[in-house]
Amino acid sequence: MMTMNTITVYEHPNFQGLRRTYRADVPNLADENFGDCISSMKVVGQPWLIYEHPNYQGWCIALEEGDHPATEINDKASSLKLITEDLTNPKITVYEHPNASGNQTVLTQETNLIFGNMNDKISSHRVQKGTWLLYEHPNRGGRFIVAKTGEYLANYCDVGLNDQVSHVYPLRPGKESVIATLLWDKKKIESEKNIQVDQYVYINNTDIEQEYTATSCKEYEKYVSHSFEFSNETSIKVGLSFALKGVVNIEAEASNTFKVKKDQAESFTTRKKAELSLPVKVPPRTKTTISFMCKEIMFSVPVELKILRGIKTVIEYGTYHCESGTDISIDLQSDTIGKL
Helix, strand or coil: CCCCCEEEEEEEHHHEEEEEEECCCECCHHHHCCCCCCCEEEEECCCEEEEEEHHHEEEEEEECCEEECCCCCCCCCCEEEECCCCCCCCEEEEEEECCCEEEEEEECCCEEHHHCCCCCCCCEEEEEECEEEEEEECCCEEEEEEEECCCEECCHHHHCCCCCCCEEEECCCCCCEEEEEECHHHCEEEEEEEEEEEEEEEEECCCCCEEEEEEEEEEEEEEEEEEEEECCCCCCCCCCEEEEEEEECCCCCEEEEEEEECCCCCEEEEEEEEEEEEEEEECCCEEEEEEEEEEEEEEEEEEEEEEEECCEEEEEEEEEEEEEEEEEEEEEEEEECCCC
16 A cells, blocks of 8 residues: 555554544544643654644644654644655755855765854755755754755844754655556566476276276475566665565465565565375276476566655566476377287
């Protein structure tokens, strides 16, 4: 299931008491009978802003994906806002003076300004991408303002932070999630062959049918080998894993699940012993040859990868490869022989 952007709010710390789950902005929690009572929260996906007053007013805090068993806005939250901007590759330009003048610095990651030349000197900004928090004190301390993609704030005097910003932080997107769909209608057979794994020969030189009391039994190894190939242009990050459902199982049915993890050995093989039994009846004057055959097949199937990054969905493609030897069959051939 694709990950949704949600926030679950709880009445008490450590996720206790009454709870509510939201997937969109809530301008007034009192209308939800949940105002001024939140003490812990769980965030999935994009970050949320939690405001002290209704309609996204007053003091607020920002919460990124994760569990938050306690909160500094305890029993004071009155409205919730989901961050909907694309938070990948953030970028902001900060200026020394109002109206985007004076010295400027371009930031693309969290920055403690006390280590540079712009500490307590910023008076305006322009956001190229992302959602940024600009703090009054180092180490994300004190008051902060929220700056979103496309925003141009010409004068920090308007928000009471002129020449007071010491720390700049870009909110991070939630973890990526992937839905993988096998496109079986585009399956491509790469090779297919029958291999003889064993053979028995029975000769009946008599004039009556011979029924052998012995049963021919032998164990044969079935196997299925899976692998996954990402495209060279994939944007999926190292370590991300997802389930590829419906791959071929050891019984040659499409029902297994193959867990794929980026930049690990994206392959595995399963094996199983199969026993074949064959009572043998050979007609008169007949040589019967019984061959046990294993069908080996290699094929590939394109895979659609639907990648969710915050509010953004990206489609990529990979390839599922399968090599299997699961189909054991019996080939029987009879030849008439003359009398000795």
